[in-house]
Amino acid sequence: MTIFFKYISYKNIAAFVSVAIFFSLLSCEEDMAKARGTKKIDFPSKIINGAHIIQRDSGFVKIRATAPLIEEYELIDTPYIEARKGIYIQFYDKKKPKKPGTIKAKYAKIIEKKQFYEAKGDVKIVTNDGQIFVTQSIFWDKNNRKMYTNDTVFVTDKDGSTLVGANGMTAKDDFSDYTFFNNSGDINAKKIPETKR
Structure with a gap:
């Protein structure tokens, strides 16, 4: 039975880490989009x-x-x-x-x-x-x-x-x-x- 709980907890931890990585990447993309939106384009050519x-x-x-x-x-x-x-x-x-x-x-x-x-x-x-x-x-x-x-x-x-x-x-x-x-x-x-x- 303990093997079953270990398997579930490792699976839950892996899922949790995957979700955390997904949301952190998503928030980074939003920050990049915001940065591109306010990017200064009026510089001399x-x-x-x-x-x-x-x-x-x-x-x-x-x-x-x-x-x-x-x-x-x-x-x-x-x-x-x-x-x-x-x-x-x-x-x-x-x-x-x-x-x-x-x-x-x-x-x-x-x-x-x-x-x-x-x-x-x-x-x-x-x-x-x-x-x-x-x-x-x-x-x-x-x-x-x-x-x-x-x-x-x-x-x-x-x-x-x-x-x-x-x-x-x-x-x-x-x-x-x-x-x-x-x-x-x-x-x-x-x-x-x-x-x-």
């Missing part, structure tokens, strides 16, 4: 240190850009390029190819798919006409040829006149036309057309 980029159109240099670090995120739904350590861009106009305009910012992001660009942190734009725009952020919707910001914008013209747009501005992307919100400043009245005085 390309990294450029000390970037010097030149963009040409039919041999004409349109843009020269330098940045200490550029990261490209391609493996996500909306891919983008990021310059987290700042960027300096020179942009050229065919009408004035010898005098570029410049943009300098502490951070920049480009979403090529949407043709949307942003620059943040001590943004300074100097047009090839000598106008200086200083703000904390600016956004460029390239498809609509529109630049805008809700941050305060300080503008200095080459003749020394100044303008402050306390609630931001919108502008054409070539800065040929712009609107400031809640503005003040010291501007040369000769620049204002008769119809707007």
